[in-house]
Amino acid sequence: MSEGSGKLKENQPGKYYVDQDCIGCMLCSEIAPDNFRSTVDIDCEVEYNFVYKQPSTKQEEDLCEESMDVCPVGAIVDNGKGAR
Numbered sequence: 001m002s003e004g005s006g007k008l009k010e011n012q013p014g015k016y017y018v019d020q021d022c023i024g025c026m027l028c029s030e031i032a033p034d035n036f037r038s039t040v041d042i043d044c045e046v047e048y049n050f051v052y053k054q055p056s057t058k059q060e061e062d063l064c065e066e067s068m069d070v071c072p073v074g075a076i077v078d079n080g081k082g083a084r
C-alpha cells in the first residue's frame with residue numbers, strides 16, 4: 001500500500017490523488033475517464049496518470065473507488081478528508 005508521500009503536482013486538489021508510484025498502466029483512466037488523465041512525454045508515450053477532476057457525483061465517486069481497488073501499485077490515494 002502506498003503511503004502517498006509522492007503526490008504528483010498535476011492532481012487537481014481534493015480528496016483523491018495519484019502519487020509517484022504510478023506506472024502509467026491507464027487502468028484508472030479507462031475506468032473513470034472523466035476523473036483521470038494521462039501525461040505523455042515528447043514521444044507521446046504515457047508517463048503517468050493524475051486526477052484531472054475530483055468526482056462530483058456518486059457514480060464518479062464509485063468509479064474512483066473502483067480505480068483505487070484495481071490500481072496494481074496502489075498509487076491512487078483517498079486522503080479521506082477532502083480538500084483544505
Ligand code: SF4
Pocket residue numbers: 018021022023024025026027028029048049067070071072073074075076
Ligand atoms: S491504475 Fe494506478 S498505476 Fe495505473 S495509471 Fe492509474 S494510478 Fe497509475
